[in-house]
Amino acid sequence: KLTVSARIDILLSVYPYDKIFYIYMSNAPPATHHEQIGLCTARLKAGDAIPVSAHRTVSDFDNIAVSLLAMNTHPAHTDYTYAKQSQFGKPLVVSPFLLSSLVAFVTNELRDVTIDGYEIHDLAFGKPIHPGETITAEATVEVAGAARLVCAVTGRKADGEEFARFRLLLDISAVQS
Numbered sequence: 203k204l205t206v207s208a209r210i211d212i213l214l215s216v217y218p219y220d221k222i223f224y225i226y227m228s229n230a231p232p233a234t235h236h237e238q239i240g241l242c243t244a245r246l247k248a249g250d251a252i253p254v255s256a257h258r259t260v261s262d263f264d265n266i267a268v269s270l271l272a273m274n275t276h277p278a279h280t281d282y283t284y285a286k287q288s289q290f291g292k293p294l295v296v297s298p299f300l301l302s303s304l305v306a307f308v309t310n311e312l313r314d315v316t317i318d319g320y321e322i323h324d325l326a327f328g329k330p331i332h333p334g335e336t337i338t339a340e341a342t343v344e345v346a347g348a349a350r351l352v353c354a355v356t357g358r359k360a361d362g363e364e365f366a367r368f369r370l371l372l373d374i375s376a377v378q379s
């Protein structure tokens with residue numbers, strides 16, 4: 203019997219490492235996520251849309267983990283039996299998860315600046331989100347300055363239905379190279 207180390211040594215003596223990597227990568231499935239790398243914030247002006255490519259299907263684990271972190275263990279978020287008897291019929295995703303996801307979706311598109319701080323204003327959740335639903339964001343620039351960017355952010359379900367709305371005020375500075 204050969205040890206794992208011996209098998210790797212034999213394999214590498216027959217096939218060089220780069221050949222093994224090529225064989226592995228040539229059999230890889232096609233990419234399903236293509237991310238635009240950054241947005242030039244210096245060119246943004248009021249009324250511009252910030253293209254948001256990110257989306258996420260909320261899992262039960264996401265909801266339970268953030269419920270525990272936020273110390274919000276109300277059964278409307280964590281107990282299917284309780285939630286089934288509520289007006290919503292299913293568990294509700296906790297709002298800190300939804301809000302942090304929407305902020306991350308928008309700020310991940312701003313790669314050429316450092317975010318020094320942010321504020322959230324006029325936050326409203328209009329529709330419930332349940333585990334298993336996919337969320338994304340839309341953002342429109344309201345104010346664009348050298349040190350501050352203000353965006354109107356809308357959270358949307360995969361079908362386009364709005365579930366949240368808020369203003370995101372970002373204190374920004376240029377990335378130091």
